[in-house]
Each structure stands twice: as structure tokens, then as C-alpha cells.
Amino acid sequence: ALQRTFSIIKPDATARNLTGAINAKIEAAGLRIIAQKRMQLSKAQAETFYGVHKARPFFNDLVSFMISGPVVVQVLEGENGIAKYRDVMGATNPEQAEAGTIRKEFAESIEANSVHGSDAPETAAEEIAYFFAGIELVG
Numbered sequence: 618a619l620q621r622t623f624s625i626i627k628p629d630a631t632a633r634n635l636t637g638a639i640n641a642k643i644e645a646a647g648l649r650i651i652a653q654k655r656m657q658l659s660k661a662q663a664e665t666f667y668g669v670h671k672a673r674p675f676f677n678d679l680v681s682f683m684i685s686g687p688v689v690v691q692v693l694e695g696e697n698g699i700a701k702y703r704d705v706m707g708a709t710n711p712e713q714a715e716a717g718t719i720r721k722e723f724a725e726s727i728e729a730n731s732v733h734g735s736d737a738p739e740t741a742a743e744e745i746a747y748f749f750a751g752i753e754l755v756g
């Protein structure tokens with residue numbers, strides 16, 4: 618069935634003008650970009666979005682990185698969309714990502730790893746609702 622997932626093109630990627638190259642990989646995989654906007658996250662927004670990682674040692678650095686420049690937030694739709702986008706992204710750590718994935722080709726480090734994608738249907742729904750109103754999703 619068609620499934621929606623939430624994506625962020627992170628500041629390391631927008632800084633290197635990779636939005637289009639990443640979108641090309643997304644679309645080539647058969648995922649449709651049904652909503653998209655470029656924005657500057659506030660510290661509070663980044664802390665809330667990554668709240669599940671609050672106790673992790675990398676939390677403060679992650680928040681600083683995510684507000685270091687513009688991001689592009691997106692909603693992607695496709696068959697088995699959550700797993701499909703995770704395949705397109707590759708492993709969180711680019712050193713472990715497979716050839717041809719976004720993170721293998723573009724990521725700089727485990728932190729500056731170019732993209733975020735939802736890990737499950739519940740988190741996808743939460744993350745989409747955090748950034749987009751229903752009328753902004755045009756499937």
C-alpha cells in the first residue's frame with residue numbers, strides 16, 4: 618500500500634547545494650515528494666523533534682548541527698515508503714552505508730549524515746504532523 622514518510626535534508630547537504638541531487642535519488646527510487654519546504658529550525662524545534670534522543674551523549678551536538686543552517690523538510694509517498702526511503706538513505710553511519718545510497722555518496726559523518734527519515738508508521742505520522750498541515754500534503 619502507499620505509505621508516507623517524513624524526510625529532512627540536513628544542513629550539511631543544503632550547504633553543499635545537494636537538495637536537487639538528493640531529490641533525484643528519492644524520485645528515481647519511485648518515491649513522490651508530496652510536500653516540501655526549506656526552513657531554518659529553531660533550537661526549540663530541533664530539541665522537540667529529536668526529543669527521543671534527549672538522553673544520548675550526541676544530543677546537544679545534534680541540535681547545534683541541525684540549527685547550523687537551513688534544512689528542507691519533506692513528505693514522501695510510495696509503496697512501502699518508510700522502508701524504501703531507509704534503503705535510499707543507507708545506514709546512519711555513512712561508513713556503513715551501501716554504494717549508491719544518499720549517505721554513502723553525500724554524508725560527511727554520522728552526525729552530518731545529509732538526511733533523516735522516519736523509522737516507523739507512528740513516528741512518520743508524528744513527524745509529518747509536526748511540520749505540515751494536512752492541506753499541504755498533495756499526493
Ligand code: CMP
Nearest residue numbers: 670675679709727728729730732733734
Ligand atoms: P537521524 O536519522 O536524523 O536520527 C538521529 C541522528 O543523530 C542521526 O540521524 C545522526 O545524524 C545523529 N547522530 C549523531 N551521532 C550519532 C550516533 N552515535 N548514533 C546515532 N545517531 C547519531
